[in-house]
Amino acid sequence: MPVFVVVGHRVNTDGLFTLNDLAGSTGRLDILLRCVNSTFFLSNDIRRDVEIHLVLLGESDAPKTIRFDGSKIKYLNPDERSTAALVKNALMQTIGDDEEMNTSPGVYVSRRGLKEVLESFRGRKFVHLMETGTSIQNSDIDDDLVVVLGGQYDLTEDEENMVKDHDPLPISLGPNKLHANHCITIFLNQLDINKL
Amino acid sequence: MPVFVVVGHRVNTDGLFTLNDLAGSTGRLDILLRCVNSTFFLSNDIRRDVEIHLVLLGESDAPKTIRFDGSKIKYLNPDERSTAALVKNALMQTIGDDEEMNTSPGVYVSRRGLKEVLESFRGRKFVHLMETGTSIQNSDIDDDLVVVLGGQYDLTEDEENMVKDHDPLPISLGPNKLHANHCITIFLNQLDINKL
Incomplete structure (x- = not known):
């Protein structure tokens, strides 16, 4: 099952934000919500065999990770606001240090x-996005894939090193630097094609 | 310059909707807003050489077409709500039958x-998305491209015939049927790669 991990460096972690100003009041949670959309939505269907982890590092209760598991998810709609409500609900629960709490079907929150998060996928095939990497269209990526992306900001040097510690495959998507949600769409479409 | 045309069969045309319920109160304008995002946004940049037309056919003043021109656009943000405000503002203007009115930088509304809309691109290289088409990765599509997509619903038979009247190239993106915004991301990335 392919896994996407997206880091929200400034994204709110206490759930105290309004759904009416997702781009302004959440530390750019909206960017991560679009990644959830790209991960799961097909036309009239949902991808069941994929997972996304949103690693949130902003005020005032960081770190927290929201995990969406396609095999169990319900009540997911493609618009930003309804997915934001699922995240807000997860962030407002009281959770212990070593717990992963199920807050709605297929949605989980932890203090990871x-x-x-990366350690939990040790041994899987990590990807490092780089301009000089192998073109994704010539790669033989499969569902063992773990892709780590920055949301509003690039991964920091420390975070890059955490990825490099998993011996990642260097992959290029093309000449332009893309938003994380667009990267996810391209990865999943390539996995679809590689299965043909 | 590549052109995307997306049909919103039920999308509101009088601008009388709330920005707080884009998925519920607009006839699924949210789907088309995500297409605008896919069309223009690069990481820290905007694609200037691309255009998208949203053809709106819902209540109560149809048809209307909102055109976004990347070469002139300003005040575009990647979240759904702020783009919805640009569309709402355009729909609320009083426009004549043969007029195209500029309602904010790079945003235009008409009664087309x-x-x-398709006739205005007569002679360009139209695409017809079909499962049995040539794989996009083996195609030689270039910036002359005109892609016509359905939003919430597939194109009707009549609309398909309007596309076929432009002698379109049959193209397949992969085995799964994708949302329009995800199709746009894949087309633009392929155009980027074809320029390498």
Whole structure:
């Protein structure tokens, strides 16, 4: 099952934001919501065999990770606002340090940071997005894939090193630097094509 | 310059909707807003050499077409709500039958329907998305491209025939049927790659 991990460096972690100003009041949660959309939505269907982890590092209760599991998800709609409501609900729960709490079908919250999330996928095929990498169209990526992306900002040097610690495959999507949600769409479409 | 045309069969045309319920109160304008995002946004940049036409056919003043021109656009943000405000503002203007009114930098509204929009691109290289088409990765599509997509619903038979009247190239993106915004991302990335 392919896994996407997206880091929201400034994204709110206490759930105290309004759904009416997602781009302004959440530390750019809207960017991560679009990644959830790209991960799961097909025309009239949902991808069941994929997972996305949103690693949130903003005020005032960081780190927290929201995990969406396609095999169990319900009540997911493609618009930003309704997915934001699922995230807000997860962030407002009281959770312990070592707990992963199920807050709605297929949605989970924990106090994991990036390093712990990546560690849970040790041994899988990590990807490092780089301009000089192998073109994705010539790669033989499969569902064992773990892709780590920055949301509003690029991964920091420390975060890059956490990825490099998993011996990642260097992959290029093309000449332009793309938003994380667009990267996810391209990865999933290539996995679809590679299965033909 | 590549052109995307997306048909919103039920999307509101009088601008009398709330920005707080884009998925519920607009006839699924949210789907078309995500197409605008896919069309223009690069990481930290905007694609200037691309255009998208949203052909709106819902209540109560149809048809109307909102055109976004990347070469002139300003005040475009990647979240759904802020783009919805640009569309709402355009729809609320009083426009004549043969007029195209500029309602904010790079945003235009007219009373054109699908047939007139497509006619304005007569002679360009139209695409017809079909499962049995040539794989996009083996195609030699270039910036002369005109892609016509359905939003919430597939194109009707009449609309398909309007596209076929432009001698379109049959293209397949992969085995899954994708949302229009995801199709746009894949087309633009392929154009980027074909320029390498």
